Amino acid sequence: MNRCLITLPSLTLAQKARSLLQANGIASSVERLSPERAEKGCGWGIVLSCALAQQAVRVLELSNLPYRKLEPLR
Amino acid sequence: MLYLDNPATSFPKPASVEQAMVNAMRLAPGNPGRSSHAGAHAAAELVYSAREALASLFSADPARVVFCQNATHALNLAIKGLLSPGGHLLISELEHNAVLRPAEALAAQGCPFTCYRVGRGRDFTSPEAILTSLKNNLTPQTQMIVACHRSNVVSAELPLREIGAFAAEHGLFFVVDASQSAGCAAIDMEACRISALCAPGHKGLFGPRGSGFVIFGKDVPEEKIGTLIEGGSGSDSASPRMPDELPERLEAGTLAVEAIAGLGAGADYIRKTGAGTIDEKESYLAALARDRLAHLPGVILYTVPRPVGSLVLFNVRGMSCAAAVDALDRAGIALRAGLHCAPLAHRFNGTLREGALRAGFGWFNTEQDVYTLTDALRTLSRRS
The missing domain is CATH 3.40.640.10 (Type I PLP-dependent aspartate aminotransferase-like (Major domain))
Structure with a gap:
């Protein structure tokens, strides 16, 4: 499975994003970002299948949940 | 206790x-x-x-x-x-x-x-x-x-x-x-x-x-x-x-x-x-206590129109609230007395100078607890 990462401003928002996506049938997991991925030193994100990433982003936008970036995980 | x-x-x-x-x-x-x-x-x-x-x-x-x-x-x-x-x-x-x-x-x-x-x-x-x-x-x-x-x-x-x-x-x-x-x-x-x-x-x-x-x-x-x-x-x-x-x-x-x-x-x-279920029971116990205390001449019961919730506020005639709460403690009943960190409310109630005793019934209290409290206050108020 190709995995994608959606970065979020905080752990709590990452957890909230995971719950929202789960309610919409999209599985994801909360991950701590490596320092080079985090914009300001420490960060959090959710990892999910790239096949569902665009759908996930739409869910987050409809819920006004601010995400920072969507990128493929290598 | x-x-x-x-x-x-x-x-x-x-x-x-x-x-x-x-x-x-x-x-x-x-x-x-x-x-x-x-x-x-x-x-x-x-x-x-x-x-x-x-x-x-x-x-x-x-x-x-x-x-x-x-x-x-x-x-x-x-x-x-x-x-x-x-x-x-x-x-x-x-x-x-x-x-x-x-x-x-x-x-x-x-x-x-x-x-x-x-x-x-x-x-x-x-x-x-x-x-x-x-x-x-x-x-x-x-x-x-x-x-x-x-x-x-x-x-x-x-x-x-x-x-x-x-x-x-x-x-x-x-x-x-x-x-x-x-x-x-x-x-x-x-x-x-x-x-x-x-x-x-x-x-x-x-x-x-x-x-x-x-x-x-x-x-x-x-x-x-x-x-x-x-x-x-x-x-x-x-x-x-x-x-x-x-x-x-x-x-x-x-x-x-x-x-x-x-x-x-x-x-x-x-x-x-269910919060409503909890409130119903606690309010019932408080109302029962108020009703029984209202019949004790040695107890000053403070009430308001349409009381809500689990609290009962009172004093024992002839005793400071501090002495009364200590006596109840010795009888195995835990209450709080004084101003309850709420001087504004006591000013409203007219008890800013002397304070009062407060009983607060909880979800795990029972009708028997009401009777135990009111019986203890009957005894205490006769002694004071």
Whole structure:
């Protein structure tokens, strides 16, 4: 499975994003970002299948949940 | 011991609360939001579950639940965080020192406050009387209204919907002290237009001492909420400033994971049992006690029109409240006496000079407990 990462401003928002996506049938997991991925030193994100990433982003936008970036995980 | 000091802190706690705290200590090692190992993840999930449990009780967003050490901490965060320099504050004439003292401190810094009245006689706690007083005390600098949902001294409940509507109409923040109502009264933050709901975890929500929270309403601009303390937040660590986003913005430092786990379990217990069911039983016991005490000539019972909740306030004729509470303690009955950290409410009640005894019935009390208390007071009042 190709995995994608959606970065979020905080752990709590990452957890909230995971719950929202789960309610919409999209599985994801909360991950701590490596320092080079985090914009300001420490960060959090959710990892999910790239096949569902665009759908996930739409869910987050409809819920006004601010995400920072969507990128493929290598 | 017959425990009737539930308004101070509830006892006993449901077994699930104790178990949740032990599990947190044993099975969730690590600092939530700091490390990425399994133990830290487990701790982070416990914390988030508690946020969700509380949010569902109050129709709120889990990401707006900020954990505190108690309601006093929560109220200080909310009031001082939302008020801008030079702002005027309206607080009710029943507020606890957890509201009055921050208000006094802010007044010394140029943010004055005024007490609004809650009505007298038949108008006691009527929306009309309260809104009239709010209108009469509104100024161009008014920024916030604070209201205790239920008083910790008089058996009163303030009308949150009407006050919230008034606050919204005038562009004011509405901060609610739910210390005596969280867990036994339904509070819909959205419907009541509440900007910040503050509560202890350790009273009606059955959590441990050292737990509390403030929930901010969805319309409160989080980046504008002033911080009381700054420190590590687990994200954006390269920045010298606290993050803009709630809840981390107001949760500097390590969270009290065991306490939060206990609070989450308490919230789950409330959800399963039903806040209304709890309120019905506690109110019934208090009403039964009032009815029996009213027939004791040696007891001074303080009542209000349409009493609400689990409190009964009284004195024993010919005895100071301190002496009476000590005598009851020797008889194995735990109550609180004095001013209950609420001089405003005692001034309203006419007991500011002498204080009073307060019995607060909880979910785990029984009718027999009412009889035990009233029999002890009958004996005590005959001796005094």
